[in-house]
Amino acid sequence: MTYCVAIATEQGLVFASDSRTSAGPDQLSTFSKMHVLMEDGHRLFVLLSAGNLATTQSVRAQVRHDLEFGGEPNLTTVRSMVEAAEYLGSMSVKTRQRHTEGPEAEADLSATFILGGQIEDRDPGIYLIYPEGNFIRASHLTPYLQVGELKYGKPILDRLARYDMRMDEAARLALLSMDATMRSNVTVGPPVELMAYESGTQTRKWHRVFGEDDSYMRELRRSWQINLENAFQRLPELPKPAARRPDGGE
Amino acid sequence: MTYCVAIATEQGLVFASDSRTSAGPDQLSTFSKMHVLMEDGHRLFVLLSAGNLATTQSVRAQVRHDLEFGGEPNLTTVRSMVEAAEYLGSMSVKTRQRHTEGPEAEADLSATFILGGQIEDRDPGIYLIYPEGNFIRASHLTPYLQVGELKYGKPILDRLARYDMRMDEAARLALLSMDATMRSNVTVGPPVELMAYESGTQTRKWHRVFGEDDSYMRELRRSWQINLENAFQRLPELPKPAARRPDGGE
Numbered sequence: 001m002t003y004c005v006a007i008a009t010e011q012g013l014v015f016a017s018d019s020r021t022s023a024g025p026d027q028l029s030t031f032s033k034m035h036v037l038m039e040d041g042h043r044l045f046v047l048l049s050a051g052n053l054a055t056t057q058s059v060r061a062q063v064r065h066d067l068e069f070g071g072e073p074n075l076t077t078v079r080s081m082v083e084a085a086e087y088l089g090s091m092s093v094k095t096r097q098r099h100t101e102g103p104e105a106e107a108d109l110s111a112t113f114i115l116g117g118q119i120e121d122r123d124p125g126i127y128l129i130y131p132e133g134n135f136i137r138a139s140h141l142t143p144y145l146q147v148g149e150l151k152y153g154k155p156i157l158d159r160l161a162r163y164d165m166r167m168d169e170a171a172r173l174a175l176l177s178m179d180a181t182m183r184s185n186v187t188v189g190p191p192v193e194l195m196a197y198e199s200g201t202q203t204r205k206w207h208r209v210f211g212e213d214d215s216y217m218r219e220l221r222r223s224w225q226i227n228l229e230n231a232f233q234r235l236p237e238l239p240k241p242a243a244r245r246p247d248g249g250e
Numbered sequence: 251m252t253y254c255v256a257i258a259t260e261q262g263l264v265f266a267s268d269s270r271t272s273a274g275p276d277q278l279s280t281f282s283k284m285h286v287l288m289e290d291g292h293r294l295f296v297l298l299s300a301g302n303l304a305t306t307q308s309v310r311a312q313v314r315h316d317l318e319f320g321g322e323p324n325l326t327t328v329r330s331m332v333e334a335a336e337y338l339g340s341m342s343v344k345t346r347q348r349h350t351e352g353p354e355a356e357a358d359l360s361a362t363f364i365l366g367g368q369i370e371d372r373d374p375g376i377y378l379i380y381p382e383g384n385f386i387r388a389s390h391l392t393p394y395l396q397v398g399e400l401k402y403g404k405p406i407l408d409r410l411a412r413y414d415m416r417m418d419e420a421a422r423l424a425l426l427s428m429d430a431t432m433r434s435n436v437t438v439g440p441p442v443e444l445m446a447y448e449s450g451t452q453t454r455k456w457h458r459v460f461g462e463d464d465s466y467m468r469e470l471r472r473s474w475q476i477n478l479e480n481a482f483q484r485l486p487e488l489p490k491p492a493a494r495r496p497d498g499g500e
Contacts, residue, residue, distance in 0.1 A: 151401030155430035159475060160482055172485050180405035208489075216489050225409060227481030232410055234477050235422050239458075239466050 001187040002148035004033055004048035005177055006114045006126045007161055007170040008138045012198040012205070013116045013124055014167060016174035017048050018148075018182065020189035034193045036204065037063050038075045044117040044202045045075055045084060046195065050148035051111030051131065058095045059088065059111065081125045081137075085115050089133030096131070112147045116197070124199045152184040153177035167196050167205070172220065175210075179221055192217065251437040252398035254283055254298035255427055256364045256376040257411055257420040258388045262448040262455070263366045263374055264417060266424035267298050268398075268432065270439035284443045286454065287313050288325045294367040294452045295325055295334060296445065300398035301361030301381065308345045309338065309361065331375045331387075335365050339383030346381070362397045366447070374449045402434040403427035417446050417455070422470065425460075429471055442467065 004017040017033040031053060037045040037060070049056035066074035078084045096109045110131035118124035128145045129135040138145050143163040146154065156177050165173070171194055181188045191214075195207040210217045254267040267283040281303060287295040287310070299306035316324035328334045346359045360381035368374035378395040379385040388395050393413040396404065406427050415423070421444055431438045441464075445457040460467045 151434070152405050154434045155402050155405065158433050159478055168488055169482075171488055173482070176482075176485075183408050184401070184404045216486070219486050223485055224481070227484050228409055228478075231474070231477030231481045232419075232423070232426075235426075235473050236466070236469050238418055238421055 001185065002033055002050040003146070003150065003153060003178060003181045003185075003188045004050060004114055004148055005144060005146045005150075005153065005157070005174050006048060006116050006138070007144045007157075007165075007174055008116075008124070008126045008163065009143065009167055009170050010164050010199075011167045012196060012201075013046075013126060014170040014174050014197075015046055015048060015114070015116060015193075015195045016171075016178050017193050018178060018188045019191045019193065020187060021053055022187045028187075028189075030191070032193060034195060035060055036195075036207075038067070038117075039203055041202050043075065043119050044197060044204070046116045046197070047088070048114040048116075048147060049111060050113075052096075052107070052109045054099075055092065055095050055109050055111040056113070059091050059113075062091055062095070063088070078119070080119060080122060081115070081117065081127065084117070084119075085127040085129055085135045086133075088113060088115055089129045089135055092129065092131065093133040114145050114147055118197075118199065118202060120202075121200070124197070149181060149185055149188050153181040156180055167198065171196055175217070175220060176224060179217070179224070190214075190217075251435065252283055252300040253396070253400065253403060253428060253431045253435075253438040254300055254364055254398055255394060255396045255400075255403060255407070255424050256298060256366050256388070257394045257407075257415075257424055258366075258374070258376045258413065259393065259417055259420050260414050260449075261417045262446060262451075263296075263376055264420040264424050264447075265296055265298060265364070265366060265443075265445045266421075266428050267443050268428060268438045269441045269443065270437060271303055272437045278437075278439075280441070282443060284445060285310055286445075286457075288317070288367075289453055291452050293325065293369050294447060294454070296366045296447070297338070298364040298366075298397060299361060300363075302346075302357070302359045304349075305342065305345050305359050305361040306363070309341050309363075312341055312345070313338070328369070330369060330372060331365070331367060331377065334367070334369075335377040335379055335385045336383075338363060338365055339379045339385055342379065342381065343383040364395050364397055368447075368449065368452060370452075371450070374447070399431060399435050399438050403431040406430055417448065421446055425467070425470060426474060429467070429474070440464075440467075 007014045019030045021031045113129040116126040126138045127135045140163040144161045190212045192210045196205045198205045257264045271281045285297045363379040366376040376388045377385045390413040394411045440462045442460045446455045448455045
């Protein structure tokens with residue numbers, strides 16, 4: 001499995017992804033799922049991907065091919081993030097169709113993407129591109145998007161993600177959401193990639209890879225565990241005497 | 251959907267369940283999913299159920315029928331919690347088989363149960379009974395079991411559930427796990443039932459129903475949100491300067 005999350009804040013965008021690819025418990029390998037498709041000071045496009053690895057690699061290869069040989073559209077010609085999302089979505093659908101035409105095609109070749117970035121002085125944004133090629137954009141009310149094994153890491157986002165949080169806060173929140181997922185599901189695993197983009201710069205602020213034994217990840221995990229235990233100890237006592245409900249019918 | 255969780259501690263057992271039954275967004279109704287099958291001072295059996303409502307109701311009806319008319323085995327004749335789990339598991343399988351023989355049977359009639367309790371001076375325990383009728387028992391290392399929509403509420407259990415925690419702590423933890431699930435998934439909903447059993451008593455210590463606007467649930471949720479925000483603010487700063495990873499191949 002995979003877990004990727006992106007958070008849109010007032011200051012900019014934060015992206016996090018795991019790196020474990022599995023096709024059964026004895027076929028684990030490590031692939032980056034975070035790719036900077038373009039970063040030239042005018043346009044920044046970042047892609048997080050979940051789903052079939054052949055499909056996601058093929059989509060990225062075609063993006064590069066279109067850029068190199070001037071295919072239309074390409075990432076230098078799309079006029080908005082919406083056009084970029086449409087471009088990637090239709091490429092994802094076509095890739096899958098091409099490989100499910102054969103008589104032997106039974107595997108699930110679908111892929112889901114998060115596309116984030118900014119074009120010139122237009123608004124930055126993050127988009128979730130479904131296997132069908134359609135997409136949604138994160139809003140100020142729900143400023144995050146997830147792909148892959150998303151349920152374990154959702155509660156902490158629902159409680160703490162805010163559009164007006166600082167970027168470093170959003171980065172730590174993305175790491176916590178990732179850590180919750182890795183702890184509860186062994187098919188999501190390190191290294192964890194974390195990237196931050198400040199609006200209006202069209203270039204990465206920072207991009208970091210946290211390995212399995214990264215000292216900051218260890219410290220973050222330890223600190224969160226202690227803080228969480230303290231938070232738990234300070235909860236209000238259960239009401240006493242708690243009423244006893246006799247067991248009845250339905 | 252449904253969410254039920256049970257935690258086994260040194261002091262005793264704690265059970266929590268939601269009450270929402272859904273068959274589509276316009277077919278929501280409220281059913282208790284926590285049932286005390288027997289409680290006579292010698293034997294206590296508590297059942298939490300997820301899955302097809304007709305199957306779970308039928309299993310409970312047969313348990314009562316066996317008790318009333320002396321079917322063999324029944325809850326007064328089983329000699330251990332393992333025998334009780336086998337009895338319920340085989341009943342669940344038979345119920346489902348009976349209703350999937352017809353030509354029109356296409357619905358998923360499967361059900362999953364958590365059985366908890368104690369017989370005389372034997373060890374108390376909680377068991378997860380799968381739709382196939384087989385089952386597992388919680389251990390000291392992983393002292394909780396879940397059925398239904400379990401992913402959202404799992405991270406908090408993985409971080410805080412311990413066999414040596416007090417029963418009131420386990421009760422609050424079960425409520426937090428339930429609240430995380432209800433917040434992230436609208437098909438799990440109130441009222442929430444919470445029950446505690448102290449080992450060796452063969453009778454409920456308390457059993458309480460928390461409605462949608464219950465003041466304690468509100469206070470617990472508010473307090474947890476504040477404590478969690480504080481815990482989040484006390485996390486270590488990200489390392490600076492964060493290395494920048496140039497985007498390369500795969």
